Amino acid sequence: MEHVNVTRGMASMLALVAGVGMAQAKTDIVVGMQLEPPHLDPTSAAAGAIDEVLYANVFEGLTRFGPDGAVNPGLAESWEISEDGTVYTFKLREGVTFHDGSTMDAEDVKFSLDRARAADSANAQKALFAGITDVEVVDPQTVKVTLEAANGSFLFNMAWGDAVIVAPESIENIKTNPVGTGAFKFDNWVQGDRIDIVKNPDYWGEPAKLDRATFKFISDPTAAFAAVMAEDVHAFVGFPAPENLPQFDADPRFQVLIGSTEGETILSTNNKQAPFDDVRVRKALAHAIDRQAIIDGAMFGYGTPIGTHFAPHHPDYVDLTANSAYDPELAKSLLAEAGFADGFTTTLKLPPPAYARRGGEIIASQLRAVGIETEISNLEWAQWLEQVFTGKDFGLTIVSHTEPMDIGIYGNPEYYFQYDDADFQQIMTDLTAESDPAARSALMKQAQEKISADYVNGYLFQLAALRVANAKVVGLWENMPTQANDLTAVYWQE
């Protein structure tokens, strides 16, 4: 009797399984990520993970980045720029509402921009708003932004995740309950595990194709590998173990997407700390490093060598890798010239990602070959931010700068690698004031050449966007022009 029951139970279970298999295309997705956001306000923290969950999905700005990195209209339908380039008049889209039902209008834009540029603003990229002198509400659908001087990259600046439009009604709880205008609504955050977002039925534009998306945080590379293999996650963005990708590639269940990112991976050098205040020592460092060995050894070949702090896929990129070609003999003679014939010892502080931990071991071995001994310390991100980024207590560190077009950081002498050069700062000032595309292009090239000639940091490689996804998932961005995982166009193909 009991046997019969068991068999019948099994049969119905099989039917159930089969039923699921025959169902329509899935309408939900689980996206794996390595880092969890510290909170959910993209306008008050530098953490890239916040934008990677919320940008374009939940929050939108006046303009937005497209999958190719182009600046497209966002909440602003169109804009007019005054003759002298100092006044931008944005025409906002009609009928846009925040997820809490309130209307998005010019008052919200003024609130967002004023909040970001305020003296006590916690915005991580205040430089984006620095030139704004006034934000004026003309009518509910029109905003007039006045700049101090013409700024050729203003529309680009407004596309950043740090410049998204937020509402005064919901700002208080934004860190735990973000309310935006995007095609997805924030649903739930289980800290340490996942963030759920659901389709916004009242979206002003093309609605999201998925009903629900979950960002799942898996920090351990082995666990990430297992989760993808078991199909517990349907896509993993920023896959932490490049060595596993060939295996996914060979498996018909998965697709591997290798794209470009804005992540310049550099051997950051403390320009104020002896002996790195001597350009000959920094030049020696640059020549002691074999980039290809680092790309192969740390990233298993995924990455493009760079010779300056600029993305190779950018039209204004100048290939300056020859300027710091691998030449240990030259490095040794430069060190001798600077008075370090017997080498010296310095610190190498490494954050958690594989490019830093593995790359650090390789660099330590390459530097040892020219006489520079490094004391490696492996730090967690919080310690790294405290000791290196804020405390500036380091000799060398390895980090990937993933913000788009961030060469401007070299103009800030207070930035953690402490490069202080009046000529470079002048180039940046000129660049901000210039709006003629040809002249801007020339200035950007000049800036790249300047930091390469000064050997500010060791320029290693452009980080590749390593993603693995279920073969049936369609619509993920090919490249990563900004820190984002735009899921609005993603769907399952059956």
Add this chain to the structure above:
Amino acid sequence: MSAAVLRVALGNRTLVIGLLLSLVFVGAALVSFAWVPQDVGLMNIPERMKPPSAAHPLGTDHFGRDILSMIMVGARTSIAVAVVAVVIGMGLGVPLGLAAAVRRGSLLDEVIMRGNDLVFAFPSLLIAIMITAVFGPSALNAIIAIGIFNIPVFARLTRGAALSLWTRDYVMAARVAGKGAVRISAEHILPNVTNLLIVQGTIQFSLGILAEAALSYVGLGAQPPIPSWGRMLADSQTMISIAPHMAIFPGMAILLTVLGLNLMGDGLRDLFDPRIRRDRR
């Protein structure tokens, strides 16, 4: 006498196998000071993750370093950490145990033994992780962390054995002869617990190697570029399906060393304890 002991010792298969295994790894560590097949600081990226071959008997790791050389130099780290940890444990634990035995039931005894209980009550690896997290990861801090947890082991063992010795007639005689507690402990008690200490020391040594591997595995032991078995395992973790030899060989090194030391400990106990020896016969 010594020839007889040697004969018994050689007749004890456990002891012989344990001794041989331990000697292989101690020998490898010693040889590595003079010679290794390839410099462990030498990276050769194009030759990475190669399976065992004539040039690299145990293959190469993800940086193209020779795994045999890494294991030999790694043995140095493991053995050094474990030896110093045992020395710390014995150096502090044995005097504490002897002192507690002298004044059985006194306040001193209570303080020492309850202190031991306190250390025992903490999960040792967790405390080791805390110590290295606070003072920074390094081989030295790993030694201290592991050493601290060896103290109560030796203190307890010494006290237990010493208590029964204190009731013996020859100790009585020594007391009647006017010898002080410190002198009796040193001259009569300590020599009689040495056998026990050697056996326990061997066991703690193997546990020390395991603890060092565990700490290195989580990144809190010896720091790169110093090779360490635990970190070799951690490094190979994501590559286990493409280059299994990277995990197998350091794993085997840990397994065989710990096995060897445990067998040796068992064998020594059999050798030292005549009652067990008689039962075996």
